[in-house]
Every structure is written in C-alpha cells, then in structure tokens.
Amino acid sequence: MAVLIHAVVPGITSDQYDALNARLQETPEIFDGCLSHVCVATDEGLDIFDVWASEQQMMAFADKMMPIAVELGWPATPGQPEILPVHNYWTPGA
Numbered sequence: 001m002a003v004l005i006h007a008v009v010p011g012i013t014s015d016q017y018d019a020l021n022a023r024l025q026e027t028p029e030i031f032d033g034c035l036s037h038v039c040v041a042t043d044e045g046l047d048i049f050d051v052w053a054s055e056q057q058m059m060a061f062a063d064k065m066m067p068i069a070v071e072l073g074w075p076a077t078p079g080q081p082e083i084l085p086v087h088n089y090w091t092p093g094a
C-alpha cells in the first residue's frame with residue numbers, strides 16, 4: 001500500500017539538502033519505490049513530503065540515506081516522520 005511521508009527536519013538548510021540530494025543522485029536506484037518527492041524550506045528548516053509505493057521501500061531508502069545524511073552533518077537521530085496510508089494517488093495529465 002502506498003504511503004505519504006511527512007518529515008520535519010529543523011535546523012537543516014536548503015544548501016545542506018542540496019548536498020545530500022546530489023550525493024543520493026549518484027545512486028539513483030536508492031529511490032526505488034518513490035513515486036513523488038517535495039522539499040519545502042521553512043524558517044525552522046525543511047518539510048519533506050514523499051509518496052512511496054510501500055512503507056518497506058521507504059524504510060529501505062531511509063536505511064541507505066541516513067548514513068550519508070549524518071556524514072553531511074544532518075542529525076543522527078531525526079524525529080520520526082508522519083506516515084499515512086494513501087487512499088488515492090494520481091498525476092494530472094499522466
């Protein structure tokens with residue numbers, strides 16, 4: 001079942017996000033199962049919204065992503081993201 005992930009990452013800048021994203025793009029297969037991704041910069045840090053084909057695929061991504069994020073200065077113990085089951089998902093015009 002598809003899930004929506006909402007992660008709040010206080011204290012992380014857009015530049016830190018861009019550095020992590022650039023590293024992750026070096027292994028595009030890390031995103032297997034990610035249907036969409038949005039990152040919003042706020043005054044407090046970042047809000048990240050993803051739709052994943054399954055929670056298991058999101059967890060596999062997180063297991064690979066977190067060591068890289070920590071290496072780049074992200075917190076080693078981020079808060080738990082909100083995980084919600086998706087009732088419907090579609091892309092206009094697709």
